[in-house]
Amino acid sequence: MEKKTVVIGVCGGIAAYKACDIVSKLKKLDLNVHVIMTKSACEFVAPMTFQTLSQNFAITDMFEEPKTWDVEHISLAKKADTFLIVPATANVIGKIAGGIADDMLTTTVMATKAPVIIAPAMNTNMYENPIVQDNIEKLKGYGYKFVEPASGRLACGDLGRGKLADVDDIVHEVYVSLFGSDDLKGMKITVTAGPTVEDIDPVRYITNRSSGKMGYSIAKRAIMRGAEVTLISGPTSLDRPRGVHKFVQTSSAESLYNAVNDNFEDCDALIQSAAVADYKPKNYSKKKVKKKDGDLSIELARTKDVAKEMGKIKADKVLVGFAAETNDLLQNAQRKIESKNLDFIVANDLTKEGAGFNTDTNIVKIIDADGNMEDYPKMSKEDVADIILDKVKAIIENQ
Known part of the structure; x- marks a missing residue:
């Protein structure tokens, strides 16, 4: 600053x-x-x-x-x-x-x-x-x-x-x-953020380590640059960004999908930074699962791939994905671009200090649909947010 x-x-x-x-x-x-x-x-x-x-x-x-x-x-x-x-x-x-x-x-x-x-x-x-x-x-x-x-x-x-x-x-x-500025004025941007929670029983659940900081930083900077922002968020401890046009609280991968689908038609760009669970317990127990002798096995079922589903109905909207990986970062990121019909993806290596969950900084690579890659040093998540928004703006203006 x-x-x-x-x-x-x-x-x-x-x-x-x-x-x-x-x-x-x-x-x-x-x-x-x-x-x-x-x-x-x-x-x-x-x-x-x-x-x-x-x-x-x-x-x-x-x-x-x-x-x-x-x-x-x-x-x-x-x-x-x-x-x-x-x-x-x-x-x-x-x-x-x-x-x-x-x-x-x-x-x-x-x-x-x-x-x-x-x-x-x-x-x-x-x-x-x-x-x-x-x-x-x-x-x-x-x-x-x-x-x-x-x-x-x-x-x-x-x-x-x-x-x-x-x-x-x-x-x-x-x-x-x-x-702030008005360079995104007139644009409608939907951002997803935070983790999803998949219930096992009324007490236990499966989730991930996402804090929501990256998505909230994107929403905050988009608001400050004049965009009309819809923020769809899983459970976080973060304050709702001031000036957000619409805030939708979600929990599970299914509820996040429903919220994204409901708000997709009215947006110019969807920035999908939420860490969505790939699997959920196949069977939910209405009563607390009691401890017994021996191991407990929980059968998992595949959740709906939110980004992939939105890619099927993309039309002229800008779709941005995220890839948080611990290995084979570039290969996994490029595969996601193709399978989910993304305009570009923001990839980060969770093994690097200062990148990933629960930090105020990030270290990212941005790869577009043509395979072009830009590598960025460690910077604040708000600075990363501005880079992402600059790219979204350029795509919208060139369509």
Whole structure:
């Protein structure tokens, strides 16, 4: 991730304490964070808190002794790759909409050319006031992005809309502003992820070691690049990607097949990163199988090959497969391309450190239907996801 700068303007409201969490989360994404506080914000949170979390001086006064020889509001305005105002009060929204620049925050916003994200938080009646709504609509017309407030119990005790949006939603909007794009806009992409689970009895089951991280990374990056994403997922401990168009929870290979089949017609591309069981217990026991002397044999039956079935009805859709192998990687991958009618396959050797299940990185080879192969070094799964999506995009655009 290229190191970028976020300037955060904190206004005076009880939700100012949540801005501390936002600064912390953005720093954990390895971003430069600078905080500007209004005079009222300092009544709710001490500037030292933001200085400690951001590891930069918090700016509170236009006329305080400068920490550098830059013209500070112009310097911060130029540094910003994205500008976030949180919590945004009716007062500050109104001043920006009216072109008023009478403190460090409004002056810097006026001088920046970076995207500006505004996260309002205020009493319901204030938020619904026609003047405030007119100001919001005016700023939206100028290209300002708003993270709409939530409904709930407010600090004043009222119930209604005006509560600051979820912190993770705000962080996500900043992340999208910094690293997202619209190059996949208009494309519908279905992604499968995670393991399948095949029940033996009500207690036991057969599964595999897939964590779902690769598929979720693909879904996340596709969303951030503007695609409409359907994510079909086996059981994982991962959070659902924010902004996913449709999320389908599955368990067995059969339920995954049904979900893929149901959503296949409406997609432009199917990226099949789920680790689907090849076999399942032939006979399911409705009661727990009791322990006895001697060995236990479980007869296994073949599951439906999801990728192969989709290959039969492919038409003009892009099909991407995965091959996680421990031996004969290239031979097995090429065989799958032919038998499943894939456009290309992403192959990885599970014996290599940093590749495969339960890691944040991967080492892959991508082989297309013509036998062309590209070999990639170890990289994050999100970087692998972008490479896969670039290839999907190229195929769709060249059809």
